Every structure is written in C-alpha cells, then in structure tokens.
Amino acid sequence: MKEHLSIKKFSEFSGIETSTLRYWDGIGLFSPTMRDAENNYRYYSPAQLVSVNFIKVLSDLHISLKNINGIDRVRTPESLLNLIESHENQLDAELTKLHACYSILHTRRNLIKRGMNADPAQITVERLPEEQLVLGPPTHFVKNEGLYEPLVQFFQEAKKLRINLKYPIGGLHHSLENFLHAPGEPEHFFSLDPLGNETRKAGEYMVGYARGYYGQFGDLPDRMAAFAREKGLACHGPLYAIFLQDEICVEDPVQYLSQVFVAVKAL
Amino acid sequence: MKEHLSIKKFSEFSGIETSTLRYWDGIGLFSPTMRDAENNYRYYSPAQLVSVNFIKVLSDLHISLKNINGIDRVRTPESLLNLIESHENQLDAELTKLHACYSILHTRRNLIKRGMNADPAQITVERLPEEQLVLGPPTHFVKNEGLYEPLVQFFQEAKKLRINLKYPIGGLHHSLENFLHAPGEPEHFFSLDPLGNETRKAGEYMVGYARGYYGQFGDLPDRMAAFAREKGLACHGPLYAIFLQDEICVEDPVQYLSQVFVAVKAL
DNA sequence: TTGCTCCTCACGTCACGTGAGGTGGC
DNA sequence: TTGCTCCTCACGTCACGTGAGGTGGC
Secondary structure, three states: OOOOEEHHHHHHHHOOOHHHHHHHHHOOOOOOOEEOOOOOOEEEOOOHHHHHHHHHHHHHOOOOHHHHHHHHHHOOHHHHHHHHHHOHHHHHHHHHHHHHHHHHHHHHHHHHHHHHHOOOOOOEEEEEOOEEEEEEEEOOOOOOOOOHHHHHHHHHHHHHHOOOOOOOEEEEEOOHHHHHHOOOOOOEEEEOOOOOOEEEOOEEEEEEEEEOOOOOOOOHHHHHHHHHHHHOEEEEEEEEEEEEEOOOOOOOHHHOEEEEEEEEEEO | OOOOEEHHHHHHHHOOOHHHHHHHHHOOOOOOOEEOOOOOOEEEOOOHHHHHHHHHHHHHOOOOHHHHHHHHHHOOHHHHHHHHHHHHHHHHHHHHHHHHHHHHHHHHHHHHHHHHHOOOOOOEEEEEOOEEEEEEEEOOOOOOOOOHHHHHHHHHHHHHHOOOOOOOEEEEEOOHHHHHHOOOOOOEEEEOOOOOOEEEOOEEEEEEEEEOOOOOOOOHHHHHHHHHHHHOEEEEEEEEEEEEEOOOOOOOHHHOEEEEEEEEEEO
16 A cells, blocks of 8 residues: 555546546546555555546547547557547547637637727728638628528528638628618628638728617718718728627627728828 | 528527527527517527627637626626636636647657557667657655655656646666666656657667566666677767556556667767 | 427436545544 | 544536427428
C-alpha cells in the first residue's frame, strides 16, 4: 500500500474527481491496481496517471467511454493507432467547429458594440475596415409575399452551398437607387462569415441606422439620399444592410436595429 | 401558417433535431412563434433561424441551457454583451484545451509509430529532429525505494509548475555514464510538451530500445556503451529515455517499450 | 382506407454529482 | 471519543433519444 496513492491523492494529481474515478471503476473503464482486502479502499499506482490522463484526453474530445473502453480492452499499439487515426477527422471537425463558434461570437459581439456606440438618428461618413462575407444567390421577390419566400430560398441555397448560417445575415442592394426603390427587397442575402470568398473593401462609407423589423427601414432611404445630395456625395458599389440588434438581443421587433452603408466619394 | 415552417422543415434548415427543438420548447428556452389551435402543431418563422443558430453556438461552447435561458429572458444588447464577454475566458480555455488534446494525441501517435517501426534488438545512429520538452526539478532517489517517491514528487512539482502531465513522460540522465551507473534513476523527469521551454537539439543520436517495466532497461546500458566503443562514438549532452509503448497500449508491463538516445560524434 | 406528419407522455441513456448511512485507523 | 477518509447504494440531473399510442388532413 505504501507504494500506492489513495483515491483523494490520485484525484488531486490527475485533476479527476473522485466520483468520476469511482464511476470509471464501476463501468470497468479504469480501475485501481489494488484494493484493500479489509475495507475495500481503492489504491492507485503513480504510473496509472499515464493511463488516466490519456483517457481524460479522449473523453475531452467527446469520444464516448464505451468507445474508449472497447479499445482499451484490446490494448495493442495497432489498435490504439487505429483509434487515434479513425477519430482524427472527428477531432478535426470538433476543433474547426469550436473555432467557428468562437468567431461567430466575436462577429456578433462586434456588431452589438457597433450598435451600442451608434446614434441611430445620425447619418455619417466613416472609414469602414475591410470585411469578408459569403454572398447568396440572387433573390426572387414575389409581389405582396414579404420576406418569407426569398429568405427560405436563401436558406435552402445556403444549405446546398454550405454557407454557414450561424453568422449574422444581411441584405445587399446593387445600388442606393435600388434600395430607395424597394428597401425591403435586397438583390442578395449574405452571411458575415469571416472565411467568406467575397470582400467588402475598406474605404469611406455613408452610414445610416434604422429601427424596425426585418425589411422595414422607415424613412432611412430618403434621408440617406437627401444626405448624399446635400453633401455632394457620389455613391458607388453595392449597398449593405445588416442587423446589429435583432431578436437575439431585443425583445420588441419594432426596436430591431439595422445598419445601412454604401461606399461614397466626394463629387 | 403559410409564412411558417413545420418542425421538420425548421429542423432541416437549422440542423437541429426535432427532439431537441421539442425539448428546448419544453424548458422554455426556445419556442415556435405559432401553434396550430386545432392540433397543437409547432410553426416556426424563418427569422427564428437567427435565434436558434445562436443558441446552438452557445450550447456548442458548453454554456448550459439554464445559463443561455437566463440571459435570453432579459434580452438587451448589454446583457448579451455581458454573456459573451463573461464567457470569453471559458471559451478561450475550451479552445486551448482542445488544441492541447489534439497535440497530445498527435505526440502519442508519433511515439507509437516510432515504436512500431523500430527493431528493438538493434542499436543505431540516426539523425533525430528537434523536439520540445518541459524539464522537471532534479529527482531524489532513496535507496531501495524504487520509482515511487521520485515520481510522486515529480507529479507534485509538476502541479505547482503547471507542467502538463498528459503528454508522454520520460527520464533524463546527465550522461551515458550516469545511465550506466543507475539506469532506473534519471536525474530529471520531463514531459514531451511541444510548448515546452527546453529544446532537444536536432542532430546525430545513438538510439537503443528496451522492453520492460518503468525503470527496467535490462542489458541496454551495457550494449549502448559497447556499441559506442566499437564504433568510436563520443557521447555528449544528456541521455533521454522515453516510453513508446506503455500501459496505454500494452497489456503486459514486461513488454513496455522504451527508447533511449544520446547525442554522438564520431571520434 | 392508407400514408404522412405531427402530437404528448413516459421511460431510457450517458456521464456523472450528491447525499445517506456506515466503516476503520489515529 | 472525535475527526477524517474511505466505502456502497440509491437517487438526482442535464440534455436529450426513443418508442408507444393517438390525431388530422390529403
């Protein structure tokens, strides 16, 4: 016994809870090398840290205990190599998924911050940094049908094109004129995926804000057009509309906040 | 209803199982915007994809549904920003943990491969690439006490020094002479952490293998010394002993495989 | 009538966490 | 005697998964 560690000591060294160690023992995944014949105390050998740490690594990677156990039963170098290599795709996927989650949260956070710092009443000219995005296929709006059909179509296409829909979604109009003409009917939807294949260039943009439900921009189109005329600004390139605050962080749909921007040059 | 999606359609678009959607509805985390008064069918609005995707992201990051729900109840930009920022450390930790797991598996796989390709009977001179490691404090071996005390001390120190014990562990002797003198008593233990602060230099090494339990090298020390004399090799720098196959992948402790190597120059 | 989609409710599952009640050596 | 560590066993929990039995429109 002197050469062995009590369950508490072993738990401290390994960082694995005693309840977990007892559970792993119970299902036959990992057992102490010794048991006190009198009181049934568990005693672990220090060398067992190697095994238990390795099991922890596998379970951290969401390999089920049954799976780990199955391999452990055989325990040859070949079978372990098989386990590792057969799970490498899964592990890769796990990692890229987590990375994506991280960057989705990051993107979302930046949008919310943009929204909190903005004065929705003002129209401004600002230098915006470059941004990546994935552009969906052209939309088809049917009269008096609202956003439903085109949005569903975008979702369907997105699935086929493997566009990641977890990033914030926005609408793109080919020009300020198109936006003026039908503000609720963008020619494309896009996803703000930072791994996207399209780049919105850095530069000077006219930026405006509107509160309202998806597709509702109130008098913003007219105010932006008036502002451009007043300041002698020529718009070029597409106009982007994205939601800084939507149903994720605002209760009342009427209070959703969108940001609209289009590249400009002084005339 | 025409503007809404059935639970199946919504499940297909979102990639979230219908059972999960029903469960989330049941606990009040995420509910369809509409219910058929007749048959109680759930109908989701396409815009709800934004919310459900976001919830998926949070739950993928192991934020509990209770936690997500708590924030969702309030739903202001400030509270959401709080949620994201208060969890960023946790998310960072999650990512680095997974990265570590990945690289631990990678390291382990390479060791196993080394072991499978090796001929344990041969001693060779090979060019070994550079390798990173973390060196533990000097060991203190007590007479007739075996590996227990020094190994436990290493684990204790490792906890304090935040050495990652999940990477394979090896022993370091200051010279071939020390190894000859007491093969089972390395002057240091080390962890093969690729983020380690010590570097084993690339170069020509004399490499040998032995089967046996931790600390048991049989006649390998003598064979290596004889090989060096025969071939006119001068050893320099420390001698490393690591386990390529240990209790993780071999049943019988007597069959554990260790690799021993030390830098050499032709005299 | 036959499929088909949806419903609720109950029970199962996976990997533990949490007491409750009891033991054994200083 | 009093702590302290350990034990077993039972039950709880979290986030679903899986039928069983039933409904409603084509």
